[in-house]
Structures are given as C-alpha cells and as structure tokens.
Amino acid sequence: MKKWKKFLTAGLVGLSVMCSAFSVSAQAGKEAAPPVILDADMVDWLDDGTAMLMLAKAPQTNLIGVTVVFGNTWVEQGTASALRQLEGIGAADVPVYMGVNKPTRANRFELIPEETRLFGRGKDSHLGAAGGPQPPSWQEVYHDVYRDEPKYAPEKMSAPDFIIDAVRKRPNEITIVAIGSGANLAAAVKKAPDIAPLVKRVIYMGGNFFQQGNVMPYAEFNVWIDPEAEKTAFRAPFGEQVIVPLDACEKIHITIPRYQKIKKLITNPIFSELLRYHWMTPMFESDVLPDDNYVWDVLAAAIAIDPTVIEKEVTYPVDVIDQYGPAYGTTMAYKGSGPEGTQEARIILTVNEKKIWDMIYNLCSQL
16 A cells, blocks of 8 residues: 555656646746737727737737727726736736826817717717726726726836837837727837837737728727827837738628627636626627627737738838828828838738637637
8 A cells, every 4th residue: 555655646746747847838938939018908808808818828929018008998997907807817927017098189089079070970989988087096997897806906117118128128029919099109119219120010900091990981990099199100110010900800700600609618707707798799699680890909919929810911101190180090001102201011901710710719718
C-alpha cells in the first residue's frame, strides 16, 4: 500500500509539474505574440465586447491593454463594461485605462438637435453618449448594471498616456485596434507626435467610402461623433493604417440562426446574462426579422488576429470633413492625390464571412 501511495504521490507531483509547465509555456507563448492595444467605446458583448474577448483569447495576439474612449458610451459606462467582461474570462492581466470623455468641438452634443433640424439624419438614430447624461462614476454604473461588486479596477494612468508609454517602450511592434471615436488616438499624437511613426499599425472600424453612412447620409457614427479627432488620427504618420468601413461591415449580417447558435454555445453565466439583456435580443426572440444588424467592430479585431480574412481592399489617401455642415464627419478616399497632410490607408471592402463567423463561434464555445 505504501508503494502505491508513493507511486500515486509521485504521479500527482509529476502531473502538477507538467500542468504548471504547460501553463507557463502557454503564457510565454501569449506574451511572445504581437502586442495589441484595443481602443474602444466599449459595450457589452456584441460588438465591442466580442472584439475585446477575441483579442484577449486569441493565441495570435497579446492584448496588452484596453483604452476606453467616449462614443457608443460614456467612458464610465465603457470602463464598467470592459471590466465586467474581462472578469468573465478571468483576464486580470489585461489592464483597462480610462480616456477622453468629450468631443473636440465645443458644445458638440448640445448642438446635435439643431444639426438634425438643419442637416437631417441617416437611417440609424443611434446617438451613443450624446443620447444620455454622463454617469457620476464607473463604480456606480457597475453596481447599477451588474448588481455586483467589481473584482478589478481601471489603472490610474490615462488612456492617451498609456498609448504613448507603450509605443515608446515597444517601437514598431504595437497594433492599435481602434473601434471607437478617434479621441484617445488624437490626444496621444497631439501630446507626443514622435510616437506616430513608431506605431506599427492602426486598424480602425469607422467611416464609409463608397456607400451611404448610417447616422448621417454621408457619415458613419464612429467618425461623426468626433470628426476633428478622427481627422487628426487619419493624418498621423502611423506605420500602416487599415480602415474597416461600413462598406465591409454591412456585408456581414447577424441572422436569427446565428443568434441562436451564439446563445446555445455560451454557458458562462456572466455572458449568458449579457446576451439576455443585449439590445438586439428582443428582436431576435420576436417575430421581427432584423435585416440591418451587423458585427461591425468584430471585423477589425478579426483582421488583427488573422489578416487572411481580408478578401478585397483598395489603398488611397484618406481624410475626414470637419467643416460643420451636411457633410460633417464624412470620410473621403482620393483616387488621385489627397490634400497635403493626408496619409494612405488600406480600405477593406470585403472579408471572408465564414472565417468571421467561425472566429465568433470559436470564442462563444470558450465562454
């Protein structure tokens, strides 16, 4: 009996060492992957949350930080959302930074009703942060929305300062996946212009080049919410700029069968609850068949993970109209030469739909 105990003990110790070695090896592999910063106006689950979780889980990317910016949400709301979802996957090693919480143009939000009266609106009525009051704190949002105590807290450093610091420490290595307004990027390059050529790549979800916008006939939400900031970002001499506009995003639909498959795959109670209260859920569980719901930001994260999802693209100098008028927030691509100061960008037109959904389903199966 003693021999069996000795043998069993030795076996368990060996197994423990092997598991520990595997864990260390997996972590080391993750840290060796290309570093990525996600700059997001975070919301629960689809679409920003899914993009974040994909980057955090994928072995091809090392998510070194999440920088929260206003846009879809106020920074307080986005911060609470990011922390909750990272808690859901136990990603305590991914720091969250609070960033810019107001648009560049003075009185931007207050002027939107007059803007609508004068210039009209697009097919999408979404106002994001402009549609509600700024919360007093991220903690209050967390308590109100999730009815729980947060396990993590955001870092004290601001989001633009983190971007500056990270890029200087790892020049020509970092990809920034920018899926919110351009305010954090603009603040970082204005404060430290030297970092722009040291950023390896910026992958944006934003804009529209060869089709109508959404919130405005000529403009897409992420750009329209702060056109001045996006123009600053587009004109920064980053190593490479990749833009995933509505031209690509509105080809990838969420259908009822896809929603049902997502719902079936997710078993983690935190994410099951987030999906249950998601704004799309009532439509998918009613008799109304939505035909204009997409996965938007997920495409930018997917490209960072696996560039082979790209099927069709063009490269042109790009810019943003920041003059106040009916075309405010319009993104432009120049088939000739762009104005002085513009930079070339890869404009993604089509992605592989099957690969995108396989990546989403793979994530869901891990939750």
